[in-house]
Amino acid sequence: MSTRVGALLIHGLGGTQYDLGIMHKALKRAGIETHAITLPGHGTQPEDLIPVRAEQWLDAMVEQYRTLQPQYDQLHIMGMCMGALVALALCERVQHSAAQGKLVTLAPPIYIDGWSTPWYAPLRALLYYVPGVGTRMKVEEGEPFGIKNSLVRAVVKAKFERGDNFHYRWVPMICIRQVDRLRAWARRAAAVIKAPTLIVHAREDELTSLRSAEFLQATMADARTVVLENSYHMICVDNDREQVANSVLEFFGFPPMPVRSRERRARRPADEAGGEGSEVEGLE
Template identity: 70%
Template sequence: MTASRSGGTGALLIHGLGGTQFDLGPMHKALRRAGVETHAVTLPGHAGTPEDLIPVRAEQWLETVTQAYDELAGQYETFHVLGMCMGALLALALAERRQHRKGRLIALAAPVYIDGWSTPWYRALRHVVYHIPTLPARMRVDEDEPYGIKNDLVRAIVKAKFERGDNFHYRWVPLACIRQVDRLRSWVLRGAHRIACPTLVVHAREDELTSLRSADFLEATVSDVRKVVVENSYHMICVDNDREQVVASVLEFLGFDPARARRRARATVEVPMSAEAVATVVNEYLQALTGGQFEALFPLLEPNVQWRHNGEHPLAGTYDDRDAVIGMFAKLEALAGKTVRIAATAPPRIEGTTASIDLAASSVIDGQVRQGQGTQTLQLRNGRIASVTFRPAGDAVAAAEPVPAAPAA
């Protein structure tokens, strides 16, 4: 937590299970632009490894946020509490425990019920497993696609972070930890009617973890509540398609003009790129492409990138924007799985904002090995790649007959 001054407005922001402040997306920055001093806590068992969660109990999480609240609330004239996912359950429990009235309460995607569309039909059986000695500590609940994210680009970035092992979110949590979430849920179910402060509930209609039943319960139970349903996101509403609507809803509920906290739009005029900047983007692109980390190259592309793949390959064609390119790579993964191999056969040739890369590629599609060579030409603009064009090395290579794949060992 950061130091604060007396008076003014502060807020305590609480992250979700296995997560970090990444869960809250741009919320910290937006609130700060509006003049709110934000404070974050790291919940017990987090910022390390998933195994650290095994011995943690829900009481420790609630005590951590309660201690932070007690230290901070008195330093401000107005003090708000905001939580995302499990952090929203903690925010609700904290507001009930301390009879919070010094500010407002925001519950984002609160999993009062774990009944979203991606949860398995046998989810209730976990309550039986909880009572089998040592098993809950050994069983893992994996974080898997769609990672709570509907937006293809953001999901691809998250997937790339997981593949790199970035410490922004646990890849799995122990079942013993889910038991503690269930205990926290029960506290909220019993105590929500005692929450005294104005409360904002924001929930996605398509939340894969927790259905609108959770938001409906809070709307019906909390005495002073406003409910907002977003229509184009999954569970991680602060980073998904509706993130701007979520931020705007929070700011309006707290009495701020969302325009004050809006990030300035980037200049539409073209900004010259230095040779070093061009080389950096090209090298990052090439590293992602040849390393098979295709998700890492998507952020390097302009939203309206033009991608052309010439030749006889199943993916040959024109892709008119970044979403279409993401779809192309998704199709490649569906066709070839993990068999795709791409290598640069020579260092990139860079002239101004144009780069040419000689490539050799192979994959196994429908049991047949496909091999080819060619050149990709990149055009860069404003720090990103504006167009990509692939041309095969020659007609003989482009039209080469597939080679039968070797049998698996």
């Protein structure tokens, strides 16, 4: 009897399933059933994030996990950016172990200390307590949009300008407080998680430095790290996206993406970008 394998994918702050780029397709092609939900406050308008608390994001994923887990021989958990923090907290809450599946953290922002972080970022905690400021102040999503690849970055910029609802252009400052709370939960969870864990992090991540990956590697019981050399923060859509996909597939015990498919993508001209297999696969 064949083993039934599923994967629960968790997007980042202000994002949607498109944060995971080609991961859904890569996993499905390998025979892994993927599942994703839109976290509370997402997929509508940025203002809807104002009243949302981190507990709601975690509770939504716990409910999804408990619904799916009995259906699979293995249910893996994967999170991107804030989704990686949720994934860590989720594993602690449900006591996810090797018997249930594995854990993948993609660009986990345990520390917000990347090269584009402004010097005054640590002072944001003071703004949380100034009446009205946290709800009115916007944290803009600006260039390079976490993307080193100039073609993909241009596509993302055009999508923002068109108003496509694949990712919020800004988030309220007050919801960063909830991310900070998740970061604390994730640091605590890392010390007790027993599930085998893969950490994938770009050396040039502008949001969160390799210090985050190093912390998880040093703290978790069973972890391995893949460092990417040609991407910024959005690693599932950037230059190293195929290395990300293949690292995850190997970690889950599946063969890498077919070489023929990779070569065909490399030959696709830039003016065809946007469809399956193109430079921006996963963003359409």
